Amino acid sequence: MQLKPINQQVxxxxxxxxxxxxxxxxxxxxxxxxxxxxxxxxxGLNSLVNDIQSFGGEAIxxxxxxxxxxxxxxxxxxxxxxxxxxxxxVHAAATGxxxxxxxxxxxxxxxxxxxxxxxxxxxxMAALPYLKQEGRGALIHISSVEGKRGLPLQSPYSAxxxxxxxxxxxxxxxxxxxxxxxxxxxxxxxxxxxxxxxKVATKLGVKPTxxxxxxxxxxxxxxxxxxxxxxxxxxxxxxxxxxxxxLQRVSPPLVDSVLTAxxxxxxxxxEPKSEDAPNNLxxxxxxxxxxxxxxxxxxxxxFLDWFDMNPPVKWGALAVAALGVAAFLGGWVNGNDV
Numbered sequence: 001m002q003l004k005p006i007n008q009q010v011x012x013x014x015x016x017x018x019x020x021x022x023x024x025x026x027x028x029x030x031x032x033x034x035x036x037x038x039x040x041x042x043x044g045l046n047s048l049v050n051d052i053q054s055f056g057g058e059a060i061x062x063x064x065x066x067x068x069x070x071x072x073x074x075x076x077x078x079x080x081x082x083x084x085x086x087x088x089x090v091h092a093a094a095t096g097x098x099x100x101x102x103x104x105x106x107x108x109x110x111x112x113x114x115x116x117x118x119x120x121x122x123x124x125m126a127a128l129p130y131l132k133q134e135g136r137g138a139l140i141h142i143s144s145v146e147g148k149r150g151l152p153l154q155s156p157y158s159a160x161x162x163x164x165x166x167x168x169x170x171x172x173x174x175x176x177x178x179x180x181x182x183x184x185x186x187x188x189x190x191x192x193x194x195x196x197x198x199k200v201a202t203k204l205g206v207k208p209t210x211x212x213x214x215x216x217x218x219x220x221x222x223x224x225x226x227x228x229x230x231x232x233x234x235x236x237x238x239x240x241x242x243x244x245x246x247l248q249r250v251s252p253p254l255v256d257s258v259l260t261a262x263x264x265x266x267x268x269x270x271e272p273k274s275e276d277a278p279n280n281l282x283x284x285x286x287x288x289x290x291x292x293x294x295x296x297x298x299x300x301x302x303f304l305d306w307f308d309m310n311p312p313v314k315w316g317a318l319a320v321a322a323l324g325v326a327a328f329l330g331g332w333v334n335g336n337d338v
Contacts, residue, residue: 001181001231003138007032010083012075014066014123015093017044019194020142023221023291024090029057036079038062044289066093066119076126085134088228089127092142093119095281096157098267099203111281112156117163124171136181138228141168143186145241149248149255152263183231189220190238193295195288201279204268211266213300217291226309239302
């Protein structure tokens with residue numbers, strides 16, 4: 001499957017007013033793509049378009065709530081009306097609430113599902129007809145390592161991301177069966193330093209945090225641009241996420257034990273925050289139209305992302321490592337023959 005170079009693409013980025021979506025839009029535009037940016041925050045979109053146009057990039061803004069299919073369809077329709085086609089759809093919009101399950105109302109749980117799962121479904125429904133019309137393209141959905149392993153205090157978000165993984169698996173096979181050259185990618189970030197923890201609802205009595213360490217949003221944006229040119233099934237961003245994925249496959253009870261010890265205290269800061277504080281669960285809130293959040297001091301580098309974006313080096317390194325292990329074991333066996 002051959003995807004277009006970035007500088008020849010028209011890209012729609014949903015959930016672009018802040019965080020991963022904003023950084024992704026900036027990178028696509030800097031690489032020469034024409035971008036349509038969408039979110040609920042009109043002020044965030046306007047400032048993003050201004051930033052893109054300031055360095056000569058092309059961008060349009062579309063205000064939309066992804067829980068409403070017609071508004072999501074309008075993103076795709078307006079993108080094609082403006083630029084003539086759609087090559088890549090990046091869906092990053094999400095919301096959440098951090099609270100014990102018993103304190104979450106049905107309406108709050110449903111809202112997280114409507115935005116964080118059904119919004120992604122709406123995005124694929126809106127984008128696919130145009131990708132099929134173009135004859136190729138990429139659906140890039142921002143999931144989470146919580147799609148592999150649920151976390152305490154985030155039951156609605158974890159449920160939404162698990163649902164997203166199941167949806168993408170089913171959709172991917174249907175497209176393959178139809179022999180349609182449309183790449184379907186799940187991007188699974190670890191804990192990323194975006195304004196997410198500033199904006200989500202909370203009933204913890206304090207400002208929430210992800211379980212440290214954090215990673216820079218640019219790592220996720222770079223992974224998104226990579227898969228927009230190189231068809232990829234899944235891409236975990238952040239070394240801790242890769243370790244968690246392996247541990248979950250090997251021993252879910254072990255991960256249960258670890259999260260029992262650190263999962264709940266690890267998501268609480270010492271900063272008081274009322275559950276009545278402004279949040280973006282049902283409406284957008286002002287003041288967070290930026291890429292990064294408040295946890296820069298907790299960021300660490302990630303080393304394996306680069307290997308995943310350079311497969312020949314990755315597989316070469318693994319081959320050398322395998323040969324080294326084989327040689328060591330062979331020498332050990334020979335040295336112990338009697």
